[in-house]
Amino acid sequence: MFNKKILALAAAAVMIAGEASAGTAEADAARKIGEALRNEFSPDRVSVTVSNDGKRAWAECTGAVISGIKIKEIKLDAAIDPEAMKSAETGEEIISCIESSKGEITLAERDVNEYFASGEAASGFSGLAFDFTPKGYKAKGRFEAELLVLKLDLDLKAEGKLGLKSDGVYLEDTVIYAEGARQSDTITELVTDRVNPLLSFSEIPFPVEFSRIRMTNDAVTMSGNPGKAQRGESWSWEK
Known part of the structure; x- marks a missing residue:
């Protein structure tokens, strides 16, 4: 015992x-x-x-x-x-x-707008501001660029949605207006290419999975359901 x-x-x-x-x-x-x-x-x-x-x-x-x-x-x-x-x-x-x-x-609309207002973001924009909604986004600002022999200086308004890709968050299905007129695909691509990806995952130094994206009136959330x-x-x- x-x-x-x-x-x-x-x-x-x-x-x-x-x-x-x-x-x-x-x-x-x-x-x-x-x-x-x-x-x-x-x-x-x-x-x-x-x-x-x-x-x-x-x-x-x-x-x-x-x-x-x-x-x-x-x-x-x-x-x-x-x-x-x-x-x-x-x-x-x-x-x-x-x-x-x-x-x-979770990325807040306020922080996105502060980033663009800081002057550290894509070149060619001034006063660029986003307005998030559950269905996508709206944006407005001034854009300056040279396209071959054409110099652009436009007050733009845009609307579209945010999409999730393996390397980041992108502006997708974007429609751009200037002076009340819808702009061509060439102008739209030029503008969105200066912004995309809105948020790059390239600086995350380890494997991470995201499978869905959800928007509200003040934020966007990318989730892999952790x-x-x-x-x-x-x-x-x-x-």
Whole structure:
């Protein structure tokens, strides 16, 4: 009887030690991923939860910057390599441990307009402003460009929708008017090519999946239907 009790206690001790070790690894991974995302996207706030023995990470960022545009919110449900994470030290090594992910990005109309007002966006535009709706967008602004021997200087109005592609968010089905007249496909293509992609995914340094896009009166959300982790070890940071 005594030996059985000793064995039971030993087994319990091993289990507790294993759980503590797993918890420490998850906490370390959460910190590493959070710091890497903070350095990569310069958010206002980031939180990361690592679970499933270090194989899954759930991250949320607010105020991150992608392709020069401030992002209202990023959510990420990622599959990670726990063994590689143990030895990863640099931001590049840590990011490379993300094997796949489902993401969700919410881009506010206000932040898009602030980006274009900053003068850091596509050349040729001034006073460009978007008005999002559940069905698409409207936009207006001034556009200047040279097309062969023709110099354009137009007050434009445009309407269309936002579309999701593998490399970013694009203006699609766009119709452009100037001086009350609908413009040709050549002018429309010239203008939209200066903007597209509205949001590029090229600066996201890990695989991320988006499968649908939804618009409201003040934002657009691209989502891969990520699922939030309910348990695990967490790390967070805020400016």
